[in-house]
Amino acid sequence: MRTTFDAVIIGAGPAGSTAAILLALAGWSVALVEKQTFPRRKVCGECVSPPTLSLLAALGIEQQLDLRAGPDLRRVALIRGSRNVVADFPEARNSTYPWGRAIGRETLDTVLVEQARTVGVEILQPYSAREVVGGPGAWRCGIRRQAESSITTLSTPVMIAAHGSWEALPLAGPQNRREQRPADLLAFKANFHEAPLEPGLLPIFSFEGGYGGMVDTGGGVTTVAGCLRRDRLEALRREQTGASAGDCFEAMLRTECVGVSEVLDQAFREGSWIGAGPIDPGIRLRADEGLFRIGNAAGEAHPIVGEGISMAVQSAWLLCMELLRARAWQGGPDCDVSWQRIAARRYAREWRHVFLPRMRLAFAFAHACMRARSGALFLALASLWPGLLSEGARWVGKTRCAINPDAVALIGGAMHSQ
Template sequence: MARDSFDIVVVGAGPAGAVAAYAATRRGLSVALVDRRTFPRDKACGDGIGPGAVQVLRRLGLGSVFERHPAVTELTVFAPDGGRLDSVIPPIDGRPMCGHIITRYDFDNYLVRAAVSAGAADLTGVRYLGMTREPELRRVELRGSDGTTFDVDARLVIGADGAYSAVRRTLTGDKARRSRHQSIALRAYASSDNFLPGGRIGQRLVLDYSSDLLPGYGWLFPLDDGRVNVGVGMLVDELKRRDDDLKSVLAAFVERARARGIDLGELHDQRAHHLPHVGGMPRLTYPRAALLGDAASMINPVSGEGIAYAVTAAADFIDALPGDVGDSGRLNAALTRFERDFRRRYRAHFLSCRLYLEMMRHQRPATSILRALQHDPRVLHAGVNLLFGFGSIHPRTVLRILTSSRRG
């Protein structure tokens, strides 16, 4: 039997992998989409799809995923000093900014089905075992759900298989997870009528930057079925320094929310997940291979948000490919150009995230930032763009934060 051969084998069918498979198939490339899980499946996450991701998916023709999920345009932020901000999410570059809350069970399944409907070969339920390099391709070893192993050939392999990426280990040989550039988050669900349309709080995001969570935060993100995604995220190193455990941190956050009058039922479906930050981003491109999404540490260290990075990088990467991925010279040039352009394009954003994170480690500057969010719409605009898009901190933004701090 002839071995199957594809232009691209995508390993990992989360947002980065599914969008890459969808976009590549729409370009006329033959694609296999591999994931050890079958879909739909749960994925630990805050379930928030921010404005940056929404814009990219609409541009790709995938906006129907949002049709049954109301847009969230308001937020509440609690500051370390007990201050509170209630605001509409401000427009960015003249465009209304909104997010949607969709479980990853539904969201990821939609993207996988879109990729398969576009023509990608469905190899979900198949485990990646490794790959070898041949002169003009990569041979990928896989194992099916029945335990049978088989190979497929790929002119290009995309590793989009998450924070614990096996493709990344194959390409880099790096098995260590560096806690310095990682957060860990714990997500749960709870019932609450408060967040339903017409409820006491309504459809809004709630972010808690109380001092015991810095430089992390807690969140309440309302689904449209009477449930709320409840979670906390902290730097791994900070959690180790405190000798604390995330379940205790989550329990304290939930009790504080209840003390503020927010009605939350019993927590269920608690799941933790690691978040590798862009500060630990590896090399992205290799001979006939690339890393995208969480596998490439494409996660915002401030918000823990990775979907905007994932779908943007996936779409940009496929756009950058030559028409014939079998042409080694043109493919190598395209991979080199993509990595260079990606890092240059978002350098200011990544540096701004690191600066913001350092400021949020300490209560006084964190309070100053959040006080400025309350009093200065331009700072709020910049903060939302930094957390949920690709914005950067300009010197004038820092000046406005300092000015607001003196007024406070």
């Protein structure tokens, strides 16, 4: 096995695979380390915003997106109790895709990894990163293949963390384990068939202690995903002894959100609910850490706004553009890592500029929706002015792309010459 690369990327979610494809297209040798075998189910609402669809298409997966994603998402609904408000999604005028679409993570993540393989990325899967030591210019990453005990060490000047947010990276030094808290948000997802969901509608639901959404992800599948506070879930489980956490979540949805039960009553569930979390919204990115963080490993917004895949893909693009630019300026040997410091500073600044406002809005929206009084107030406001939902979608980045269109055209050109 080859063990020395220009960059090693840990995690093949949308962030890791996007970065791997971009760097490989620029001529770098890249290893992408992923511990799970794909396709795998993933707790996610699976909605992708219009600008992110364009970025994914530029990576060369346009055909698969067109064939396998759900319909254009043209309207959004907010459901609480027995009430709901429907509004138009804003159109992304400067994007190849004017509307968002949803696509199952079983499909999206697999297609991206296969595309990475096609452009020359070394895919190390299922391998888990067990140890990351060193610093810019001289990183070492110990990886272990599933069900084996021997460790292989990869060497690289550039280390990229794209491992999501469910667990910490095995970095040298003390790791803080988070205490369980009543306010922790646990996440759930299940797929349903034959759900009579209005085509192109994305319903978001809010209830005491949580929020969620459902969407047509293509191929006759409707995904239902959401988050619920730990204390609320524990209370529900005490009432329904023996029921799984996911079943309690579904029963609560059916009782408390009429619009959801109307859809689910006519649908049938495929398999059981999957759960994950607690989710950990917040910023983990630091300009001085030495390794580069993208996607949820850099920071996470409350998933009520469905921007996580966008943040993953867009942050990967932002980082790769800065890495390529800084290395071209430097032009010197790789052992001089001042170009990495320049890229880190510029990336961190740009990341905050683009994503911090979205994260703050997502936080405000999530917390308004999870509480009885503010949730009812928000719904009342949206009933009076449905445009609040449309504008909210615009404010959280559904129509804006963080990436310069010239860069996208350049990558598109490189893809076509492959």
